[in-house]
Amino acid sequence: MLQIAFIAHDRKKDEMVNFITAYEEAFKDAKLYSTGTTGSRIMEKTNLNIQRFMSGPLGGDQQIGALVAENELDLIIFLRDPLMAQPHEPDITALLRLCDVQGIPVATNIATAELLVKSMMRGDFAWRELVHKYKPE
Ligand SMILES: O=C(CO)COP(=O)(O)O
Numbered sequence: 001m002l003q004i005a006f007i008a009h010d011r012k013k014d015e016m017v018n019f020i021t022a023y024e025e026a027f028k029d030a031k032l033y034s035t036g037t038t039g040s041r042i043m044e045k046t047n048l049n050i051q052r053f054m055s056g057p058l059g060g061d062q063q064i065g066a067l068v069a070e071n072e073l074d075l076i077i078f079l080r081d082p083l084m085a086q087p088h089e090p091d092i093t094a095l096l097r098l099c100d101v102q103g104i105p106v107a108t109n110i111a112t113a114e115l116l117v118k119s120m121m122r123g124d125f126a127w128r129e130l131v132h133k134y135k136p137e
Contacts, residue, residue, distance in 0.1 A: 068098040
């Protein structure tokens with residue numbers, strides 16, 4: 001089962017909710033995670049069940065980062081706000097760095113998110129199942 005995380009900064013939350021609503025079917029068989037407020041907003045508008053972590057500024061990005069460090073996540077959709085400074089910028093940078101360490105597909109804008117989700121729907125993420133299967137203990 002694919003494991004996916006959703007994160008959106010405040011001014012990107014509507015875009016995230018609209019996107020997930022449009023592609024809800026594609027996410028229904030995955031194990032889903034999110035930061036606190038993003039997850040609440042998505043669950044209000046969809047039937048998806050999401051395991052929510054802390055809100056981003058309170059450590060949610062770091063909690064998702066811990067899953068990335070263990071190579072547990074297969075896809076991250078992280079709609080960042082490029083025009084607003086965040087108090088927890090170091091956490092955001094750390095999360096994206098860990099995605100690069102593990103080679104995890106991560107979308108930071110809606111155009112990339114759409115391409116990755118379409119690719120996931122086609123089955124292009126099968127290699128991630130192998131990552132899980134052969135992960136060292
Ligand atoms: O700040 C965030 C990610 O950096 C998102 O956190 P929330 O989903 O709790 O708003």
